[in-house]
Amino acid sequence: MSRTEPLPGPLEPRGRTIGAEERAAVLRVLDSASLCGSFGTEARALEAEMGELYGRTAVSCSSGTAALHLAVAAVDPDPGDEIVTTPISDFGTVAPILAQNAVPVFADVDPATGNLDPASVAAVITARTRAIMVVHLFGAPAPVAELRGLADRHGLALVEDCAQAWLGTVPSGEPVGRYGDVACFSLQQYKHITSGDGGLAITADPALARRMRLFMDKGWDRSIGRKHLMYGLNYRMTELAAAVARAQLGKVAGVVARRRERAARLLDALADLPGLGLPSPDGHAWWMFPFTVPDEPGNRAFAAALQAEGVPASAGYLERPLYANPALAEAPVYGSSRYPIDRDYPAGLCPNAERLIDRTLVTLPWNEAYTEADVDDIAAAVRKAHADVR
Numbered sequence: 471m472s473r474t475e476p477l478p479g480p481l482e483p484r485g486r487t488i489g490a491e492e493r494a495a496v497l498r499v500l501d502s503a504s505l506c507g508s509f510g511t512e513a514r515a516l517e518a519e520m521g522e523l524y525g526r527t528a529v530s531c532s533s534g535t536a537a538l539h540l541a542v543a544a545v546d547p548d549p550g551d552e553i554v555t556t557p558i559s560d561f562g563t564v565a566p567i568l569a570q571n572a573v574p575v576f577a578d579v580d581p582a583t584g585n586l587d588p589a590s591v592a593a594v595i596t597a598r599t600r601a602i603m604v605v606h607l608f609g610a611p612a613p614v615a616e617l618r619g620l621a622d623r624h625g626l627a628l629v630e631d632c633a634q635a636w637l638g639t640v641p642s643g644e645p646v647g648r649y650g651d652v653a654c655f656s657l658q659q660y661k662h663i664t665s666g667d668g669g670l671a672i673t674a675d676p677a678l679a680r681r682m683r684l685f686m687d688k689g690w691d692r693s694i695g696r697k698h699l700m701y702g703l704n705y706r707m708t709e710l711a712a713a714v715a716r717a718q719l720g721k722v723a724g725v726v727a728r729r730r731e732r733a734a735r736l737l738d739a740l741a742d743l744p745g746l747g748l749p750s751p752d753g754h755a756w757w758m759f760p761f762t763v764p765d766e767p768g769n770r771a772f773a774a775a776l777q778a779e780g781v782p783a784s785a786g787y788l789e790r791p792l793y794a795n796p797a798l799a800e801a802p803v804y805g806s807s808r809y810p811i812d813r814d815y816p817a818g819l820c821p822n823a824e825r826l827i828d829r830t831l832v833t834l835p836w837n838e839a840y841t842e843a844d845v846d847d848i849a850a851a852v853r854k855a856h857a858d859v860r
Contacts, residue, residue: 473780473847478839480660485837487663487721488714495713505709508692512712517670519719520655524647526672527679530712531686534633534656535562536705537669538603539569540682541652543702544673545627547572550810551600554591557791557823558584559605563631564792568803571810572600576793578820582747582762584787584831585612587822588620595620601627606635606646608787608833609755614640614649627651634757636662637726641752652678657711662725662757662838663718665711728838729756732845739849743856747830759834760787767859768829775855781848782835786827793819 478485499505499512507513513530520528531537547553549571555563557576564574578590584607591602602621604612614630621628630650632638638646647653657668673679681700684691689702707715733756737748740761747762763772769785776783792798793815802808818824834848 472778473851476780477782477835477844477848478837479835480664480837485839487718487725487838491717491720492714495717496710499709499713502709507706507709507712508687510709510712512709512716513707516707516712516716516719519716520670520672523719524645524653524672526648526653526674527676528670528672529679529682529686530707530715531669531671531705532707532711533562533667533705534631534654534658534661534669535560535565536686537654537656537671538562538629538631539566539703540669540671540685540705541629541654542566542570542572542601542603543685544652544678544681545601545629546681547600550598550812552596552598553601553603554594554599555603556584556586556605556607557793557820558607558788558826559631559792560633561792561795561797562633563603563605564798567603568810573598573810573812574793574798575599576791576815576820576823578822579607579826581822581826581830583607583610583612583749584760584823584826585610586617588613588616590820591617592620595624595626599624599626601629603629603631604650605631605633606638606755608749608760609635609638609757610749610760611635611638611640611646611753614646615642618649630654633658633661635755636722638755639753643753646753647672648674651675652682657715657718662729662755663715663722665715665718668707668711668715725838726755729836730754732756732838732840732842733759733836735842735845736849739846740852743853746852746856756836758787759836761832761834762826762830763832763859765825765829769832771859772832772855775859776832776834776851779851779854781851784833786831787833788827791820791823791827 630653633656685702773785
């Protein structure tokens with residue numbers, strides 16, 4: 471029997487943890503009359519609390535994409551330098567690379583997880599490579615220990631995109647975000663916790679922290695007067711966003727714990743289905759619940775069968791790999807120029823990524839508000855689709 475009631479989602483109160491704490495935070499800022507992060511106390515307090523959570527220095531900014539731009543600016547590539555990254559991610563992962571006049575280079579992914587494959591990364595490193603940018607896709611920890619070692623051997627920076635992986639951990643138990651020279655987090659509406667939009671970048675390197683803080687505020691060190699020390703943009707977080715983010719940050723451990731609990735229930739319910747590639751729960755933060763299906767009849771048929779049962783599902787997560795988007799494949803970047811892009815990104819560039827998107831990957835939205843009954847409905851729908859889609 472098809473599910474008739476929609477599952478809780480991130481665009482409605484029952485799918486978010488927003489409550490009295492966030493309302494009080496907003497009123498606190500409004501009552502202060504200081505809404506700009508440069509002059510209030512909330513943004514600096516959020517940075518301190520994030521720094522305590524991860525044991526790093528934190529810099530706040532206006533979005534997760536902005537946080538990645540801070541990271542790339544801090545790494546400081548020369549024009550035309552290369553940054554290796556994944557073809558399966560939001561465009562916000564590559565936009566900062568282009569914005570700093572560096573060239574995105576795409577490595578292939580693990581066919582089971584969609585996370586960067588270190589061997590593929592190693593194969594595309596050249597004398598022009600400046601950094602590796604790794605994404606913890608769907609909340610599953612990427613192989614950051616291996617990538618850290620690879621970066622160190624080649625003298626490269628490592629940037630972690632943790633937008634989907636709040637409190638995710640590697641097999642040793644170490645949190646993701648503590649392997650990169652910089653790690654970036656998102657507070658966008660659909661993430662584990664939200665302030666609508668907002669970002670945080672963390673680092674253990676004081677020099678990188680200073681460069682990110684300057685870049686976030688137009689290169690302006692306000693402690694020495696109106697003096698702009700480097701090129702930068704206005705990526706400041708507002709006091710309103712920071713106050714809401716502080717309330718949300720206090721809830722993130724509970725959010726991730728509930729997501730893990732519900733995901734474990736679904737994993738148990740689906741464990742006996744042949745041909746279904748289920749994710750490992752180890753360290754997973756469960757932004758989404760991904761799984762793989764056989765190439766035939768493929769992910770689109772499987773996702774359509776789930777949708778018919780009232781369970782939202784996406785085939786492939788993306789419509790195409792990042793490099794197949796017009797913005798990278800054909801459109802000008804600045805004016806009529808393609809600079810800094812100096813290459814083509816042909817079909818077949820990353821075959822594992824293309825197969826996941828085109829044939830095998832199915833993703834389900836995941837939410838801490840799911841009840842056991844919700845999870846059981848999802849399990850029943852997946853089992854029915856597995857039986858029907860042949």
